[in-house]
Amino acid sequence: MSGKLPGGRRQPTIHEVAATAGVSIGTVSRVASESPRVAPETRARVLAAMAELGYQPNAAARAMRTNQTMTIGFLIPDMTNQVFARVAQGAETVLAPEGYMLFAFSSNRSPAREIEFLQAARQRQMDGLIVTLSDETATGTIEEIARMGVPVVVLDREIPVEADVVYSEHMQPIETVVEQLLQLGHRRIGLITASHNIRPGRDRVVGFKRALAKAGVPIDEWLIRARTQSAERGMAETHDLLTGPNPPTAILAAGSDIFYGALKAVRLLGLSIPDDISFVGADDALLGELVYPPITVIDRDMVEVGRQAAGLLLDRLKGLDGPPRRIMLGSDVLLRGSIAAPKRR
Amino acid sequence: MSGKLPGGRRQPTIHEVAATAGVSIGTVSRVASESPRVAPETRARVLAAMAELGYQPNAAARAMRTNQTMTIGFLIPDMTNQVFARVAQGAETVLAPEGYMLFAFSSNRSPAREIEFLQAARQRQMDGLIVTLSDETATGTIEEIARMGVPVVVLDREIPVEADVVYSEHMQPIETVVEQLLQLGHRRIGLITASHNIRPGRDRVVGFKRALAKAGVPIDEWLIRARTQSAERGMAETHDLLTGPNPPTAILAAGSDIFYGALKAVRLLGLSIPDDISFVGADDALLGELVYPPITVIDRDMVEVGRQAAGLLLDRLKGLDGPPRRIMLGSDVLLRGSIAAPKRR
DNA sequence: CTGTTAGCGCCTTCAC
DNA sequence: GTGAAGGCGCTAACAG
Numbered sequence: 118m119s120g121k122l123p124g125g126r127r128q129p130t131i132h133e134v135a136a137t138a139g140v141s142i143g144t145v146s147r148v149a150s151e152s153p154r155v156a157p158e159t160r161a162r163v164l165a166a167m168a169e170l171g172y173q174p175n176a177a178a179r180a181m182r183t184n185q186t187m188t189i190g191f192l193i194p195d196m197t198n199q200v201f202a203r204v205a206q207g208a209e210t211v212l213a214p215e216g217y218m219l220f221a222f223s224s225n226r227s228p229a230r231e232i233e234f235l236q237a238a239r240q241r242q243m244d245g246l247i248v249t250l251s252d253e254t255a256t257g258t259i260e261e262i263a264r265m266g267v268p269v270v271v272l273d274r275e276i277p278v279e280a281d282v283v284y285s286e287h288m289q290p291i292e293t294v295v296e297q298l299l300q301l302g303h304r305r306i307g308l309i310t311a312s313h314n315i316r317p318g319r320d321r322v323v324g325f326k327r328a329l330a331k332a333g334v335p336i337d338e339w340l341i342r343a344r345t346q347s348a349e350r351g352m353a354e355t356h357d358l359l360t361g362p363n364p365p366t367a368i369l370a371a372g373s374d375i376f377y378g379a380l381k382a383v384r385l386l387g388l389s390i391p392d393d394i395s396f397v398g399a400d401d402a403l404l405g406e407l408v409y410p411p412i413t414v415i416d417r418d419m420v421e422v423g424r425q426a427a428g429l430l431l432d433r434l435k436g437l438d439g440p441p442r443r444i445m446l447g448s449d450v451l452l453r454g455s456i457a458a459p460k461r462r
Numbered sequence: 463m464s465g466k467l468p469g470g471r472r473q474p475t476i477h478e479v480a481a482t483a484g485v486s487i488g489t490v491s492r493v494a495s496e497s498p499r500v501a502p503e504t505r506a507r508v509l510a511a512m513a514e515l516g517y518q519p520n521a522a523a524r525a526m527r528t529n530q531t532m533t534i535g536f537l538i539p540d541m542t543n544q545v546f547a548r549v550a551q552g553a554e555t556v557l558a559p560e561g562y563m564l565f566a567f568s569s570n571r572s573p574a575r576e577i578e579f580l581q582a583a584r585q586r587q588m589d590g591l592i593v594t595l596s597d598e599t600a601t602g603t604i605e606e607i608a609r610m611g612v613p614v615v616v617l618d619r620e621i622p623v624e625a626d627v628v629y630s631e632h633m634q635p636i637e638t639v640v641e642q643l644l645q646l647g648h649r650r651i652g653l654i655t656a657s658h659n660i661r662p663g664r665d666r667v668v669g670f671k672r673a674l675a676k677a678g679v680p681i682d683e684w685l686i687r688a689r690t691q692s693a694e695r696g697m698a699e700t701h702d703l704l705t706g707p708n709p710p711t712a713i714l715a716a717g718s719d720i721f722y723g724a725l726k727a728v729r730l731l732g733l734s735i736p737d738d739i740s741f742v743g744a745d746d747a748l749l750g751e752l753v754y755p756p757i758t759v760i761d762r763d764m765v766e767v768g769r770q771a772a773g774l775l776l777d778r779l780k781g782l783d784g785p786p787r788r789i790m791l792g793s794d795v796l797l798r799g800s801i802a803a804p805k806r807r
Numbered sequence: 808c809t810g811t812t813a814g815c816g817c818c819t820t821c822a823c
Numbered sequence: 824g825t826g827a828a829g830g831c832g833c834t835a836a837c838a839g
Contacts, residue, residue, distance in 0.1 A: 132832080142810090146835085178522070181815040206568065264516045348748075488825065526817070
């Protein structure tokens with residue numbers, strides 16, 4: 118097996134199938150494309166030849182003719198975050214029955230990698246994209262999306278592109294939680310969430326401030342930490358808040374990674390929930406349930422987000438024209454024993 | 463914008479770039495492929511034209527000539543399982559600097575979907591694959607792998623294919639843990655793990671039985687549950703074990719999903735760890751740390767698994783020939799407060 | 808119903 | 824240093 122090409126062992130082509138089946142390549146093509154105009158007996162012979170040779174049509178050649186690849190790209194900021202993985206799972210359930218393959222690419226929250234993915238998707242002529250950007254202010258990414266030429270569905274971001282979007286509700290659940298905490302007597306509440314550069318971060322801060330304002334509680338910017346979304350960050354911010362001069366009596370860890378880190382910081386400080394500190398997490402209902410006491414969590418159905426996004430994409434793939442559509446999905450507040458009245462000091 | 467092809471807006475081709483730059487397509491191709499034999503001034507004109515038109519070379523056409531796609535496929539059983547996601551992350555860090563794009567596909571533990579993925583990968587002429595199969599006994603999957611014609615790296619499975627493999631150590635850590643439990647006085651230990659149809663499931667059972675045999679403790683098959691790997695299954699098996707006639711005094715939940723489910727079952731039964739039941743989890747060190755009391759966990763560095771797998775693949779991509787190679791990576795037992803001597807009854 | 812043929816966009820000799 | 828031309832494997836349009 119010398120002289121092997123870069124692509125590895127040569128794969129059988131339509132010509133070889135035609136030869137072994139004793140027909141022309143046109144007929145093989147018709148069988149491969151499930152065209153009806155083939156005699157049953159011929160079709161059987163061709164199918165047999167295909168099976169014998171292990172023939173798979175060359176997607177590149179096919180794409181070149183049809184301008185279709187039956188491939189959908191899914192851009193996620195972080196593969197190891199279950200929140201995004203669930204979206205992929207949901208999208209897959211809608212796309213697979215239509216014959217599309219969904220391939221996921223993780224940018225590790227790097228706008229540069231996001232651009233590389235978008236270019237790769239364009240080169241590969243992917244038929245459509247579902248994207249979650251890590252920074253709405255990165256103009257390069259947005260320009261690339263505009264150039265795509267195929268339908269793109271954007272998840273939970275506000276960017277100046279003509280694209281369908283699936284949003285999650287972020288303000289209202291935060292408001293609900295903050296109102297609860299205020300009612301219990303909390304006056305100093307810490308919020309740790311994603312950066313202002315993405316919609317979830319902004320909206321959570323807005324909801325947070327709105328609830329405080331409604332109750333006439335002054336806003337202390339020191340208590341609001343809207344930065345990178347990671348466990349490390351969640352831990353650091355929580356530690357900083359709780360060891361500061363005038364610490365909060367409740368922590369809102371809005372984001373799954375932040376949730377993990379914040380909870381870890383609370384553990385490390387040896388604080389007890391909810392006696393020493395009230396605690397609210399997000400996006401990982403299961404973790405909230407497994408720890409003791411169970412933790413109040415702001416939860417979303419990310420699988421449904423994926424299904425909806427795939428649905429919007431499919432419509433476009435089927436030729437739907439018209440202005441961008443927006444879908445807003447709700448969030449739930451799962452109230453559990455991690456919040457209580459603050460300790461009198 | 464009528465008459466649009468299935469592929470969406472037509473993308474600029476090499477011809478248009480050539481026209482606007484006032485050169486021939488050959489020259490454009492040379493610039494795109496970074497061939498040296500181009501005059502600096504010409505190259506600049508071409509580059510400008512490319513930027514102006516937003517040109518990206520058509521990967522299908524290129525693949526057809528070069529038999530290379532610079533694409534690596536990653537087959538995972540379940541995208542929402544962090545264990546696999548971390549592998550992808552590790553692999554990506556090795557592959558990206560070499561110019562390869564890593565695309566992940568989740569089979570949802572369906573051998574049929576795995577076959578579809580392998581065929582899709584072959585059609586698309588992916589340059590290499592990293593695969594985690596959900597069932598070693600599914601012959602169709604194995605046949606497809608044999609047909610691939612490009613390098614494939616297999617993760618933690620024993621299948622009759624000429625492929626490089628990265629294994630994790632599963633027997634030894636289980637043995638260590640069981641020995642610990644025996645020393646504490648446990649005689650009835652429940653093991654919940656993956657199916658016998660995959661190596662991790664088999665090896666864990668072997669390690670488990672070996673430790674018992676060494677200590678002369680009789681083996682009760684009722685205590686061994688090696689079936690599907692899921693939170694639901696983990697919960698059901700744990701519930702069954704703990705509500706049975708002669709329940710175990712310790713539970714080994716070997717697998718991250720199983721870990722979640724098993725822990726949930728313990729919670730629902732209102733049992734306290736380690737007073738009522740000793741508990742050992744796996745593959746989610748963070749969860750083990752966040753709950754109270756912290757839980758002893760068998761942990762692995764999955765990012766390293768990904769790096770190693772990608773390394774093996776890269777060697778082959780660079781033309782390395784020779785027999786399959788095997789890498790075995792260790793596991794750690796993180797001892798924490800979730801195990802104690804069994805209650806005297 | 809089946810065979811033949813013209814490209815799809817690109818890379819790669821081969822001339823100039 | 825640059826242009827021209829063939830062909831990668833396939834589909835679709837056209838003959839037969």
